[in-house]
Amino acid sequence: MFALNHITVPDLHPSELLSLARHLGCDGVELRVDIPQHDLTHARTLRLIKEQAERWGVRIFSFGPFHNFNHWNARRRLEADEIIECARLCGAQAITLLPSFGEDKPAPLDTPTALRALQPILQQNGIQGFIEPLGYPHASVRMKKDVVKIIKSLPQPTPFRLLHDTFHHALSGEQKVFPEATGLVHICSVADPAVSLPEIDPAHRVLLGAEDRLGSIDQFVALRDGGYQGSFSFEALAEIEKPRRALTQSMDYIRTVLAA
Numbered sequence: 001m002f003a004l005n006h007i008t009v010p011d012l013h014p015s016e017l018l019s020l021a022r023h024l025g026c027d028g029v030e031l032r033v034d035i036p037q038h039d040l041t042h043a044r045t046l047r048l049i050k051e052q053a054e055r056w057g058v059r060i061f062s063f064g065p066f067h068n069f070n071h072w073n074a075r076r077r078l079e080a081d082e083i084i085e086c087a088r089l090c091g092a093q094a095i096t097l098l099p100s101f102g103e104d105k106p107a108p109l110d111t112p113t114a115l116r117a118l119q120p121i122l123q124q125n126g127i128q129g130f131i132e133p134l135g136y137p138h139a140s141v142r143m144k145k146d147v148v149k150i151i152k153s154l155p156q157p158t159p160f161r162l163l164h165d166t167f168h169h170a171l172s173g174e175q176k177v178f179p180e181a182t183g184l185v186h187i188c189s190v191a192d193p194a195v196s197l198p199e200i201d202p203a204h205r206v207l208l209g210a211e212d213r214l215g216s217i218d219q220f221v222a223l224r225d226g227g228y229q230g231s232f233s234f235e236a237l238a239e240i241e242k243p244r245r246a247l248t249q250s251m252d253y254i255r256t257v258l259a260a
Contacts, residue, residue: 002251003061003233005030005186006038008207009243014038014049018058024247027231028059030184031090033083034067041082046089053091061184061231062130062163063087064096070140071100072114080118087127094128094183096163101139111141112150115160122159130183132163135171142172148181164223165235166216167205171197177219179226186235187254190214205237207250217257224258 004021006012006029012020014031021029031049033040040046040063053060066083069076087095097118099111115129122129131151133141141147144162151160161183167190169177190204191211208216220232232254240246 001232002026003028003030003059003184003231004247005233005235006032006035008234008236008240008247010035010037014040014045015052018049018052018056020244020247021058022056023244024251026058028061029053030062030064030096030233030235031060031092033064033086040090041086043089046086050089050091060090060092061233062094062096063090063092065098065132066095067098068100069097069118070111070114072110072117076114077117080121084121084125084127088125092127094130094161095122097129097131099131099134099139099141101134101136111147112153115150115154115158119154119158119160128159128161128183130161130163132165132186133168133172133174135165135168135173143174144169144178144181145174145176148178151181164219166208166214166219167200167202167235169219170214170216171200177222177226179223179228182223182228182230184230185220185223185228185232187216187220187232188214188234188236189216202237205235207234207236207240207246209250209253217254220254221258 004026006017131147133144162181163184164182165186167188187208188205189208189212192204
């Protein structure tokens with residue numbers, strides 16, 4: 001049921017991440033190319049990670065993120081080839097696709113253009129694309145409903161699935177979830193009562209617990225009851241003391257609430 005995003009425990013070497021996931025009974029992990037202390041661009045390193053994951057029965061759900069994917073141009077195409085090759089070498093199921101955000105966001109038409117360009121590349125390599133709408137006001141893609149509409153407009157079947165993030169879902173104000181279109185779910189909590197929702201930033205993302213203000217459990221239930229059968233991946237960005245113990249406590253809390 002659970003997975004572990006590397007950004008939650010960034011100090012761990014990828015082999016240690018796999019070991020922790022195995023110890024916690026997680027289904028798999030998400031590898032990150034944007035953690036400076038871990039260079040995941042070398043073919044030998046990626047092949048060793050794949051071998052270790054297969055030996056231990058830990059799946060690699062995603063590799064990424066591919067930033068600004070919908071600002072499509074020649075440079076972005078080269079970046080896509082590189083990240084897809086890395087994902088293939090480590091045995092990842094998918095790459096994560098993050099849209100541009102900020103005042104310089106690209107025109108909305110860049111998203112379908114980018115997905116149409118990415119589709120054959122992903123399909124040739126047997127890799128999916130997990131698209132993560134971002135809840136920030138200046139994000140070029142905020143709503144999952146818009147992504148679903150674009151995916152449905154592409155030649156079928158497509159390699160694209162939604163990446164539902166409980167933080168970004170709450171930040172966007174979107175109510176509907178799309179279990180049937182979802183490939184992976186990121187779970188976290190915002191517990192600090194001193195910040196208002198518009199002021200929440202990634203540094204406030206902690207492990208899911210009883211003080212959560214995002215409604216993450218409600219999202220969890222809505223996805224599960226709607227037929228989502230995939231994993232829920234911990235993606236906390238705040239520093240965690242004693243991560244093994246903290247993750248175990250968060251898992252126990254979630255299981256207890258869901259069983260009530």
